[in-house]
Amino acid sequence: MPQRPVTDRTVDLEAQDLIVAVPARLNRLHQMVLGSLDPQLTFRQYRTLSRVAGGYTSLSQLAARGNLSLPTVSENVDGLVRRGLLVTTQSEHDRRAIVLGITDKGRAAVETADAALRDLVKYLVADIPAEDLPVVTNALRSLYDRATIYFNTEQIDGG
Known part of the structure; x- marks a missing residue:
């Protein structure tokens, strides 16, 4: 891994430990909350659904936005399509491209997940x-x- 510029700033051990530990704890909380919903979602599935609902309608857009590979995004989208949360259609402009859309069931899942995560943040x-x-x-x-x-x-x- 390339070296990054480091400042002279001193970071105490507690801050260092928290910056490492908090994201992992939050990730586990997100998974717990989203996994308890109907339909159950992983965090990645939730982010994909919410991004498609927000206008990201191509695999390449989702990959770029999430800093993910195309195969990872494609696998995730395929699972959401099988579950009836997303649909795919052929692009009118490019026969090789697909356009992603969110179903009513997918939109309801995003709304439910948004509410659950909002409650979690209020608690936190x-x-x-x-x-x-x-x-x-x-x-x-x-x-x-x-x-x-x-x-x-x-x-x-x-x-």
């Missing part, structure tokens, strides 16, 4: 004073942005 932030939430949001946005830059650089560098 319940002990954070309202005036501190913008600071938390800014810190999370910064971590997300830096992780995205790191990830994209790694992809460009051949990793």
